[in-house]
Amino acid sequence: xxxxxxxxxxxxxxxxxxxxxxxxxxxxxxxxxxxxxxxxxxxxxxxxxxxxxxxxxxxxxxxxxxxxxxxxxxxxxxxxxxxxxxxxxxxxxxxxxxxxxxxxxxxxxxxxxxxxxxxxxxxxxxxxxxxxxxxxxxxxxxxxxxxxxxxxxxxxxxxxxxxxxxxxxxxxxxxxxxxxxxxxxxxxxxxxxxxxxxxxxxxxxxxxxxxxxxxxxxxxxxxxxxxxxxxxxxxxxxxxxxxxxxxxxxxxxxxxxxxxxxxxxxxxxxxxxxxxxxxxxxxxxxxxxxxxxxxxxxxxxxxxxxxxxxxxxxxxxxxxxxxxxxxxxxxxxxxxxxxxxxxxxxxxxxxxxxxxxxxxxxxxxxxxxxxxxxxxxxxxxxxxxxxxxxxxxxxxxxxxxxxxxxxxxxxxxxxxxxxxxxxxxxxxxxxxxxxxxxxxxxxxxxxxxxxxxxxxxxxxxxxxxxxxxxxxxxxxxxxxxxxxxxxxxxxxxxxxxxxxxxxxxxxxxxxxxxxxxxxxxxxxxxxxxxxxxxxxxxxxxxxxxxxxxxxxxxxxxxxxxxxxxxxxxxxxxxxxxxxxxxxxxxxxxxxxxxxxxxxxxxxxxxxxxxxxxxxxxxxxxxxxxxxxxxxxxxxxxxxxxxxxxxxxxxxxxxxxxxxxxxxxxxxxxxxxxxxxxxxxxxxxxxxxxxxxxxxxxxxxxxxxxxxxxxxxxxxxxxxxxxxxxxxxxxxxxxxxxxxxxxxxxxxxxxxxxxxxxxxxxxxxxxxxxxxxxxxxxxxxxxxxxxxxxxxxxxxxxxxxxxxxx
Numbered sequence: 001x002x003x004x005x006x007x008x009x010x011x012x013x014x015x016x017x018x019x020x021x022x023x024x025x026x027x028x029x030x031x032x033x034x035x036x037x038x039x040x041x042x043x044x045x046x047x048x049x050x051x052x053x054x055x056x057x058x059x060x061x062x063x064x065x066x067x068x069x070x071x072x073x074x075x076x077x078x079x080x081x082x083x084x085x086x087x088x089x090x091x092x093x094x095x096x097x098x099x100x101x102x103x104x105x106x107x108x109x110x111x112x113x114x115x116x117x118x119x120x121x122x123x124x125x126x127x128x129x130x131x132x133x134x135x136x137x138x139x140x141x142x143x144x145x146x147x148x149x150x151x152x153x154x155x156x157x158x159x160x161x162x163x164x165x166x167x168x169x170x171x172x173x174x175x176x177x178x179x180x181x182x183x184x185x186x187x188x189x190x191x192x193x194x195x196x197x198x199x200x201x202x203x204x205x206x207x208x209x210x211x212x213x214x215x216x217x218x219x220x221x222x223x224x225x226x227x228x229x230x231x232x233x234x235x236x237x238x239x240x241x242x243x244x245x246x247x248x249x250x251x252x253x254x255x256x257x258x259x260x261x262x263x264x265x266x267x268x269x270x271x272x273x274x275x276x277x278x279x280x281x282x283x284x285x286x287x288x289x290x291x292x293x294x295x296x297x298x299x300x301x302x303x304x305x306x307x308x309x310x311x312x313x314x315x316x317x318x319x320x321x322x323x324x325x326x327x328x329x330x331x332x333x334x335x336x337x338x339x340x341x342x343x344x345x346x347x348x349x350x351x352x353x354x355x356x357x358x359x360x361x362x363x364x365x366x367x368x369x370x371x372x373x374x375x376x377x378x379x380x381x382x383x384x385x386x387x388x389x390x391x392x393x394x395x396x397x398x399x400x401x402x403x404x405x406x407x408x409x410x411x412x413x414x415x416x417x418x419x420x421x422x423x424x425x426x427x428x429x430x431x432x433x434x435x436x437x438x439x440x441x442x443x444x445x446x447x448x449x450x451x452x453x454x455x456x457x458x459x460x461x462x463x464x465x466x467x468x469x470x471x472x473x474x475x476x477x478x479x480x481x482x483x484x485x486x487x488x489x490x491x492x493x494x495x496x497x498x499x500x501x502x503x504x505x506x507x508x509x510x511x512x513x514x515x516x517x518x519x520x521x522x523x524x525x526x527x528x529x530x531x532x533x534x535x536x537x538x539x540x541x542x543x544x545x546x547x548x549x550x551x552x553x554x555x556x557x558x559x560x561x562x563x564x565x566x567x568x569x570x571x572x573x574x575x576x577x578x579x580x581x582x583x584x585x586x587x588x589x590x591x592x593x594x595x596x597x598x599x600x601x602x603x604x605x606x607x608x609x610x611x612x613x614x615x616x617x618x619x620x621x622x623x624x625x626x627x628x629x630x631x632x633x634x635x636x637x638x639x640x641x642x643x644x645x646x647x648x649x650x651x652x653x654x655x656x657x658x659x660x661x662x663x664x665x666x667x668x669x670x671x672x673x674x675x676x677x678x679x680x681x682x683x684x685x686x687x688x689x690x691x692x693x694x695x696x697x698x699x700x701x702x703x704x705x706x707x708x709x710x711x712x713x714x715x716x717x718x719x720x721x722x723x724x725x726x727x728x729x730x731x732x733x734x735x736x737x738x739x740x741x742x743x744x745x746x747x748x749x750x751x752x753x754x755x756x757x758x759x760x761x762x763x764x765x766x767x768x769x770x771x772x773x774x775x776x777x778x779x780x781x782x783x784x785x786x787x788x789x790x791x792x793x794x795x796x797x798x799x800x801x802x803x804x805x
Contacts, residue, residue, distance in 0.1 A: 050127030077277025191221035245292030258435030311392030419588030426453025538562030553590030741776030
């Protein structure tokens, strides 16, 4: 009788699946999953520069598909909501309150818009005011607030945030710099149905890779619309009124000097391109005075359509235009002594230049680097930190120098393989200086600096705070996160060397903010956020370590359902979720990432929701792809073999623990993880089924490289064939679920990738289902799409994994 009922159930399931291919509406997964997906996110926390006030901003849950269905223009690499002249698909906060730094005296604000859609929250330099943007049905508004009076007021509307993403910044004296649409610009240009002529592109013998960008301009009509929406004017609000400075233009960036006397302005110029996004269009970099008059033109940068290929290769033109943080008004930029070609044999490859106000002199050669320039963290008159990097060597170098004599005093203090997480010394802690710019935070009356990092170790991440003595480089450990908690530095309070703010969490206790005294260890809880996922209470989490067949150390996080005992209960159906990463070093590839003590935080798209449905979840499984020891042995040369070895080791370990049924394991991943999933189903029979989200399956459609692969299709055609699941669609014998957003704008993962892979699989008789989510990009966001995705995944797992015949 049970078999008959099961047969009827399966027939109904199959019938529903066949019927569902026609006119299927959005569906929802089981209620436990829905409840997790719709849980309210914990508020975001922002601490004022003076260390006295905390702003709590509440975020809504998932937007609706109606929100994603607003008109959207895709031009020049931008996605535009024409109704507000702003970026589409942005997330917002819907409520804000203030409280004291110790977590007391929470209070509401007066005059907040009733239908608040806030973004870009930012404190003034003195911490007594704040500003934010608010989106209405037809405009983006700029608002300010006063901490003492708790009053907020609107400053202006019609902000243009398409390229200046935040839309505003604070100037000294509590002034605000921002951009608005051009007044009186008229209606947007409309394209004629009758073309003026053909659309032409040409290349006059120049060699350069063309990446697979999306949302590009396609014709002169697109150019006109792009210019219409991206053009803006610059304004300054002085606390009571706003004044326009300069002329209308397409401003890629507008950055004030630390003292607020000058602006560094980068404007986008014509000719526009049909093959690259706006940030590769021609541009001019200039310095203006605060009244909007040009003082100095620093560079005219050309159109960049032929993108450099190879490790550490870059464009020959100057880049990195910015201000020196520790000076009132000193411009900084980098020029490449090798013309962008790092393969040239030379002692120094990059040269930093400085130019001081009033900018009527010649630029000064400042400091040169043997590797690619990676930035400077400024400190005081005696100390600054230079960073250099090499992607080919996976090398990061930090040096300390005297800002007044950089080349003579430059002294290397850290040399680290960027893959080597265990030996990472962390980052030097910074704080606001007199110009409200981030500079090195000193301790011990200027004799020491602070270091903070995630503290990767064989036990997992254990964040730390160290003190670095400048005189001799001696490092002293001040504090380190201890089990069974995961605690990390959030901020060091101004003028309080021993008082820091941390976030602290455990597997079943959500992150909350604390005041920690580094001297006596005293903890004072500031926030009291509750567990948003009661459905996951009792779920166990364990960091599991094991070895690959070649001895390489691997790990995954094992999640088991509430009440399950792997020592006495039957093995469970399981899900292996992973994302491959390339390494040159076996030692680095075997290092543990993550922490067994972090709160089980679940996003609406997370695979972890299925632990509530009786599955063991092997999440964040290590899938290293390691290069050979010989020169020229690239990681991808043995990509497939290493994928299979990683998967076999993970399954074997799950079986050894008694938690995993080897015959009922699904594999899944997103993006490159989807690419991994398709390859594993093509080249192994380890899995009962696969779930592949938003992947790229035919590498000839990304012919100039992908991920960290720098060889082109023409240099390594066999590799592109070898690594492409599309080329091996005839080998897939286990069911695979393909999910993709119809509006995917990620480079390389066009929706076409899943559509053509589905057709190839179908042509060879595979069990495959293709789900295209309307309006969704590379990552899915609407409630309807996310719930339907989890419904599809649930059904697939139930049929082909849990109840596998």
